[in-house]
Amino acid sequence: MANEKHDLVEYPIQENVRLESYWRDDAGGRGPAASLFVYDDEIMRFDCFGGDNGHCHFNLRQTRGRRWMYPDGSFQDHIQQSLFDLRTNLNFCLQTHQDERVQEVKIEQHTLEQAIPQMEAHLLGLAEKLQ
Numbered sequence: 001m002a003n004e005k006h007d008l009v010e011y012p013i014q015e016n017v018r019l020e021s022y023w024r025d026d027a028g029g030r031g032p033a034a035s036l037f038v039y040d041d042e043i044m045r046f047d048c049f050g051g052d053n054g055h056c057h058f059n060l061r062q063t064r065g066r067r068w069m070y071p072d073g074s075f076q077d078h079i080q081q082s083l084f085d086l087r088t089n090l091n092f093c094l095q096t097h098q099d100e101r102v103q104e105v106k107i108e109q110h111t112l113e114q115a116i117p118q119m120e121a122h123l124l125g126l127a128e129k130l131q
Helices: 075-095 109-130
Strands: 005-014 017-026 029-038 041-047 055-058 067-069
Touching: 005 109, 017 109, 029 075, 029 109, 041 075, 055 075, 075 109
Parallel strands: none
Antiparallel strands: 005 017, 017 029, 029 041, 041 055, 055 067
16 A cells, blocks of 8 residues: 655655655545655654554564554644654664664664654644644
């Protein structure tokens, strides 16, 4: 299933690492979303769809889209959960990836922390479309 991205904003973190935030509208869901890529492989995707539909995917190619669900909540709740997951679970996702290059990546935390508030503001702005 194609991930349709609209209003895409990219945040370069370091060489071969980027964060994206965007509006997703396809068969998989509708709402604010974000992805973190390493070597163009989607390591984490945050689908902040609200209600009981919000979730996070990790190591999408190797897990074939497996995900953990977010508690029932608003779009804004799911955005906050995605920020927590990005800060807390990114290293787990990197270390459990099957590609040794990805496992060896050390994220520049300072650059990531600078991008997170920008991503949050963009996602919250997108969520306002649904109010």
